[in-house]
Amino acid sequence: MHFSHQQHAFSDWNPLTRDGLVVSSRRNFLKAGFAGMAGLTLPTLLRSRELAAANGQPSRGKSVILLWMTGGPSHIDTWDPKPDRPFMNRGPFVPIQTAVPGIQICEHLPKQAAMMDKFTLIRSVDCRKSSHQPNQVMQTGNREAAPRTNPKGDKYPAIASIIGKHHGANHPAMPPYVVFQKHPTHVAWGGYLGKEHDPFDGNQAAVLPQYDLLGKPLGKTSGADIFNLPSGLTQSRLEHRQSLIGDLDRIRQGLDLSGSMDALDQYGQQAFDMVIGQRAQQAFDLSNESAEMRARYGDHLWCQQALLARRLVESGVAFVTIDLSYHTASGTWDNHGIPGGVYGGISKGLKPLLPLFDHLITTLVSDLEERGLLDDVLIIGMGEFGRTPNMGTQDSEDGRNHWPVVMSMCLAGGGLRHGQVIGASTPDGGEISERPVTPGDLAATLYRYMGVPLDLTYDDDRGRPRNIVEENGQPIGELFS
Numbered sequence: 001m002h003f004s005h006q007q008h009a010f011s012d013w014n015p016l017t018r019d020g021l022v023v024s025s026r027r028n029f030l031k032a033g034f035a036g037m038a039g040l041t042l043p044t045l046l047r048s049r050e051l052a053a054a055n056g057q058p059s060r061g062k063s064v065i066l067l068w069m070t071g072g073p074s075h076i077d078t079w080d081p082k083p084d085r086p087f088m089n090r091g092p093f094v095p096i097q098t099a100v101p102g103i104q105i106c107e108h109l110p111k112q113a114a115m116m117d118k119f120t121l122i123r124s125v126d127c128r129k130s131s132h133q134p135n136q137v138m139q140t141g142n143r144e145a146a147p148r149t150n151p152k153g154d155k156y157p158a159i160a161s162i163i164g165k166h167h168g169a170n171h172p173a174m175p176p177y178v179v180f181q182k183h184p185t186h187v188a189w190g191g192y193l194g195k196e197h198d199p200f201d202g203n204q205a206a207v208l209p210q211y212d213l214l215g216k217p218l219g220k221t222s223g224a225d226i227f228n229l230p231s232g233l234t235q236s237r238l239e240h241r242q243s244l245i246g247d248l249d250r251i252r253q254g255l256d257l258s259g260s261m262d263a264l265d266q267y268g269q270q271a272f273d274m275v276i277g278q279r280a281q282q283a284f285d286l287s288n289e290s291a292e293m294r295a296r297y298g299d300h301l302w303c304q305q306a307l308l309a310r311r312l313v314e315s316g317v318a319f320v321t322i323d324l325s326y327h328t329a330s331g332t333w334d335n336h337g338i339p340g341g342v343y344g345g346i347s348k349g350l351k352p353l354l355p356l357f358d359h360l361i362t363t364l365v366s367d368l369e370e371r372g373l374l375d376d377v378l379i380i381g382m383g384e385f386g387r388t389p390n391m392g393t394q395d396s397e398d399g400r401n402h403w404p405v406v407m408s409m410c411l412a413g414g415g416l417r418h419g420q421v422i423g424a425s426t427p428d429g430g431e432i433s434e435r436p437v438t439p440g441d442l443a444a445t446l447y448r449y450m451g452v453p454l455d456l457t458y459d460d461d462r463g464r465p466r467n468i469v470e471e472n473g474q475p476i477g478e479l480f481s
Contacts, residue, residue, distance in 0.1 A: 061170050061376050062414070062450050063313040064160070066321040067306075067361060068139070069383035070186050071132060071331025074400050075408035076389065076429045077346050078106050078354070080123045088390050089428050092347050092398060100419050108354035111362040112410075117419040118365055118374075120411045120479060124423025126436045127385040127404045132186075132330045135384045139188035139321070141443025142470045157458065158188030159443050160319035161197040162468050166452045171316025173279040175200035178312055179321045180208075180305045183328040187321055192460050199321070201226075205284040206308055209301050214342060215326040227281050283315035284308065297363055300356060306364045313377050318450070324357070333383055337391075337399020345399035346391060357381070365412050378414030378449055383407070389430040406432045414449055416479040440473020448475040 074091070076082055081095035081104055095104040098116035105113055105121070112119060129146050130137035136145040140156045147153035164176035179187045179199040190197030204226040210218040282288055286304060289311070297307040302324050309320040325331040327342065333353065337345020344350070361381055368374040386407035387400035394401060406425050412418060423435035444454055447468065454475075457465035 062167075062378070063170065063317065063376065064163070064319045064378045064380065064414075064446060064450070065306075065309045065313065065364070066139075066160075066319070067357075067379065067381040068135070068186065068321055068323050069331075069333045069357070069381065070135060070182070070323055070325035071327075071334030071343070072383040072385045072387060072402060072407070073333045073353075074335060074346060074350060074387040075123065075406065075425070076387070076400075077350055078109065079121045079408040079410060080425055080429055081106060082427065082429050085428060088392060091391060093351075103421055106354060108351060109358045111358045115362055115365065118369075118412050120416070120418045120420050120422060121408060122411070122422045122437050122476070123406075123408045123425055124432045124435050124437055125382075125386075125407045125409055125442075126432060126438050127407050130384045130404045130439070131402075132334070132384050133183070134185040134188075135331070136188045138382065138384055138439055138442065140191075141439045141446075141468075141473065143439060144470075145188070145191075152461070154189070155191040155461065156188075157191040157193045157197065158199070159446050160188070160199065160321065161190045161193050162456075162458070163319055163446065163450050163452055165193055165197050166456060167318055167450045169316050169318050170313075171279065174283065174312070174316035175280075176318045177321075178202045178309075178317050178319070179323065180308070181321075181323045182325045183323070186323045186325060186331065192458055192466070202284065202305070202308065202312070202320075205280070206286065206304075208304055209299065211301055211326050213327045215332065224284070227284075279315060283311050283317075286311075293367075296367070298359065300360075302356065303360050303363070306360050307367075310364060310367055310371075310373075310377075314371070314373065331383075335387065335399055336394055336401060337396030338394045339396065343399075345396050347398050349399075361410075361412070368413060374413045375415035376413075378416065378446075379412045380409065381411075382409035386429070389428045403430075405430065411479070414479075416449070417481055420478065422476065422478050437476060438471050438473055440469055440471035441476055442473070444469045444473040445475045445479065448480070 077091045077093050081093070082090045083095050083104070094107045096107045096110065096113055097104055098113040100116040103116055103121070127138060129143040131146055131148050134147045134154060136147065136153065136156065137143055139158050141159050142156045144150055145153050145156035158177070160177040167176070169176040177197070177199040180202045181187050187199065189199065203223050205224060207221050207224045210220050210222050212218060286294060286307060289307065294307065297303040302322065305322045309322060312320050324333070332343070333350070334343050335345055335349040336343050337349060361379065364379060365374065368377050385402055385404040388403045391398045391400055393399055406429070423437060424433045425431060426433045447454055452468070454469050456468045458468065460466055
C-alpha cells in the first residue's frame, strides 16, 4: 500500500520549488500571492482558530507532548510487572518500589519510580486492531484507522490534527501540531480534514544528530533547512512583494462589502509573519538554550527532541509528537528478538532503551515543573500495543510478539490527578481484568483537556459526518477527579 504523506502542511513555504506553480517572476509571485502567503493552508488554519474562539472554544494555553514508543513496548517489562509468575512470563527484570506505596515498576526506570507521585499508569488499555507501520489507531482514537486492513485507514485524522483544527496553536506564529518523525508511517496525519491539518515536520526545522537504523551515532547533523529562503529571495524582497500583494488586495476590498477581504488580509499577514518571523526559528534553535540545560537533557537525539518539545510548547505549539525510533520500519520498541533480526528481545533490545526513556521523561517533567508549565502540558508515553505474556516467540530466547489485547501507558502533568494506577491486567498480563480504556476514551480525554467539544464531527470522502470520538469514548474520569 502506498502512503503519500512525506510532505507536511507547510511544505509550500518555499515559493520557488517547482511544484505546480513556478514562481520565477513578479507576475507569478503575485499569482501565488492570490492563493495566500505560504499557500492557503496556513491562513485557513488561522481563520479556523478564530472561528473556534468565536464559538466559545478559545485557545487556553494547554498543550500535549506525546512520546511515541514506536514498535510497541512490553507492558510486563515496563509498567505492569508480574514478579510472582514463572520466568518465561515475568521476564528478566526485577520490579522496584516507587514513591507511591503499592506501585511497582521495572528496575530500569528508577528515576520515574522516584517521581511516581507525578505520574499515572494505565494498565488496562484496550488496543485491539492497533498495528504498526502505519501506527494510527491509538494516535487517532479510531480502530478503523488501520491501513493494513482498511484501505481507507490512513484517512482518519490524528487526534492532534483535530485539536489543531478546533483549538489551534497557542500562538499565531507557531504551527499547532509538530512531529519529529523517523518515518511518515510512524505518525498520524490530517486525513479527511485535509493536508492543511497535517503536522509540521520538526526534523526539517532543527539541527539534530543523525543515527543509523540500529541507533549508532553517525557523527553528523541534519535539518534546519526549512526556514532558509531560496537563493536570491531575501527577506526585504519578500516583504516588498508582500506589500504589492497588499496593494492588489486593497483594490479588491472596494468590491467587497462583507469585510471578508479584511479577514483574508489579517490571516495572510499572520501566515507571512510565520514564514519570515523569528519566533518559530528561535523555538527550533537549541543554541538558544544554556549549555547547562542542553547538558541536563543530554546529547542523544531523543533527548534533544524532548528539549525542543518543551521549547515548542513554551512558544505556542499545541501538540508535539516525538517518534522514539531509530528504524524506519516497524520501530525500535518492536522487541521480537528474532535470531538474525534487527530488533533485540527484552534483554538485548528493550533493556538499553529503558534508562534512556527514564532520563528523557523525568527530565522533561522536572524541567516543565521548574518553569511553572507542568500544569499546562500533558505528557504521554505509549506505543501501539503491548507484547505477548510469554517470551520466546518466533524462535527467540526472550523476545515477545505483538499483543494488541492489552497494553500500559503513562501520563504526567496537565494539572491532572496523578500518583495512581488506573485499571489492571490479569495475573499473567494477557488480558484486561478491570477498567478497560479504549482508543475512544483516550481521544475523549485529550479533547476534554484541550477544550475541544466531544460532539464535533468531520466529513469523510463521501460527505458523511463522522464523530471525532468513536465507540462512545468517555474522558478518563480518574484523571479529572
